Amino acid sequence: MNKEQDLDVFVTCQDHSVSGEKFQLLHDATYDMLITSPKPSDKDLGKYYESEDYISHTDSKRSLFEKLYHTVKEYSLKKKIKLIRRLNNGPGKLLDIGAGTGDFLVVAKNAGWDVFGMEPNDQAKKLAQQKQINLESTTVNYESSTFDVITMWHVLEHVTNLQDQIKELKRLLKPDGYLIVAVPNFKSYDATYYKSYWAAYDVPRHLWHFSESAIQKLFGDQNIKLEKTLPMSFDSFYVSLLSEKYKNGKMNFIKAFWVGLQSNLKGKRSGEFSSHIYILKN
Numbered sequence: 001m002n003k004e005q006d007l008d009v010f011v012t013c014q015d016h017s018v019s020g021e022k023f024q025l026l027h028d029a030t031y032d033m034l035i036t037s038p039k040p041s042d043k044d045l046g047k048y049y050e051s052e053d054y055i056s057h058t059d060s061k062r063s064l065f066e067k068l069y070h071t072v073k074e075y076s077l078k079k080k081i082k083l084i085r086r087l088n089n090g091p092g093k094l095l096d097i098g099a100g101t102g103d104f105l106v107v108a109k110n111a112g113w114d115v116f117g118m119e120p121n122d123q124a125k126k127l128a129q130q131k132q133i134n135l136e137s138t139t140v141n142y143e144s145s146t147f148d149v150i151t152m153w154h155v156l157e158h159v160t161n162l163q164d165q166i167k168e169l170k171r172l173l174k175p176d177g178y179l180i181v182a183v184p185n186f187k188s189y190d191a192t193y194y195k196s197y198w199a200a201y202d203v204p205r206h207l208w209h210f211s212e213s214a215i216q217k218l219f220g221d222q223n224i225k226l227e228k229t230l231p232m233s234f235d236s237f238y239v240s241l242l243s244e245k246y247k248n249g250k251m252n253f254i255k256a257f258w259v260g261l262q263s264n265l266k267g268k269r270s271g272e273f274s275s276h277i278y279i280l281k282n
Helices: 042-049 064-087 103-110 122-129 162-172 189-197 212-220 235-248 253-270
Strands: 008-014 022-028 033-037 093-097 114-118 147-153 173-184 225-231 275-281
Touching: 008 189, 064 103, 064 147, 064 173, 064 275, 093 103, 103 114, 147 162, 162 173, 162 212, 173 212, 189 235, 189 253, 212 225, 212 275, 235 253, 235 275
Parallel strands: 093 114, 093 147, 147 173
Antiparallel strands: 008 022, 022 033, 173 275, 225 275
């Protein structure tokens, strides 16, 4: 990766969720990805997650938006299990990194998988424990070549040291094991439409912003091969709804639906959807 001082500014964004601070997104042309700058220190990063509105660390359904989120989430969980079932001949050992409140692992466990999870947030871990899912705070104690499948659902953009994390994934995967990574795509139509207000930039919690070529190169550096890219069609609507709020001060469901629909239709032609699921093989 190139040094930050050598990179051009792609866009300047504001943290709309917590601090109101502004951050630059720098374009690394070698990998075709964006890097959040300045990057908060490990000591300071936690304060940017201290919000009741940080939805992946809570099971609350206080508003219509949260209810819609959890309805879509339940549907998506079933699709995720079908996806990993197609990749693996039978249920094996599954590690979910950034497991949140453990809902994906509950569904995977019920489908016969031997499940393991990692989640650094204490509040989320307590909620997972209530569902009989015990989560670790780190992956360092797992033995090498342990897992048939490792999943990271909208997590890779949060990790503080990207290349170290990819090396750790390589260590943990069995030979011929599968890695499933879901991340936002800054080349989508909704990203282009909302520009600095695009909610999936989510600075500074999102430290990295990926394109398909970035994923291919980053994991290729560790001899992990990108086999397939799949769209996450619901994300364009969810992200557009939040982006409307950031841009105009309120959630405009009709406008957000229209932008999300346009993004998916254009994505079918360009291959650039709001978020992608990348299927990689060791």
